[in-house]
Amino acid sequence: MTYAKTGWTTLADPTRRTIFERLVERPCSVSELASALPVSRPAVSQHLKVLKDAGLVADTPSGKHRIYRVDQAGLAALRTELDQFWSKTLAAYKLAVEQPPEEQ
Amino acid sequence: MTYAKTGWTTLADPTRRTIFERLVERPCSVSELASALPVSRPAVSQHLKVLKDAGLVADTPSGKHRIYRVDQAGLAALRTELDQFWSKTLAAYKLAVEQPPEEQ
DNA sequence: CTTACGCGTCAGTGATGACTTACGCGAAAA
């Protein structure tokens, strides 16, 4: 079992997490995001590409600007991922707690 | 705002994620885990240390063995982290969708 | 008491990823 670039792993990076949370508040351009973060504009662009590849954001051209916004489908997929992880984890954990392993 | 080593970032690593999921199923020793994973025993030991530092697992000595198990308090904290992330994200997203930014 | 086992840690290696500067292309402004 491998863990592809999902929402979870994509958002584990602090800079990407911050970018995503700003886009949750409202759509932004690269320059807007770059001016609010302690990294360069190409770094923001690179992170946005990762977020886009993970399906978490989408962009649309607007004149010279490209506006990035949260992708609702990607948000739903992230929610599903979190829910599935939790359901599976809780189920297995409860099973393990309720049935201690037999003495071997 | 920085993102410390929390459950989220800790479990973004595939090997640590797998180790954690195995411990959810049942407590294990380092050797048990190492025999089931494609990495060496010291690597498993190092990952367990990271999981322990994040509060996700705890260990108890059992003869020569150390048995690692999921820390219920850490599980609860992870659940809280996921819930808080989601609540905050949904609230901000709904606010953004409902009130498009004014023309500036 | 001696030997074997489990495992934490150290030191070293290599890959990866985050960042930077520079470049070039497309769109808007002048």
Add this chain to the structure above:
DNA sequence: TTTTCGCGTAAGTCATCACTGACGCGTAAG
């Protein structure tokens, strides 16, 4: 048409991290 702006990408650098083999300590077995 020319200049300016926004931004994606290339190439390079550096820090971090995941991994390995070796070592040494504590516990159990002989």
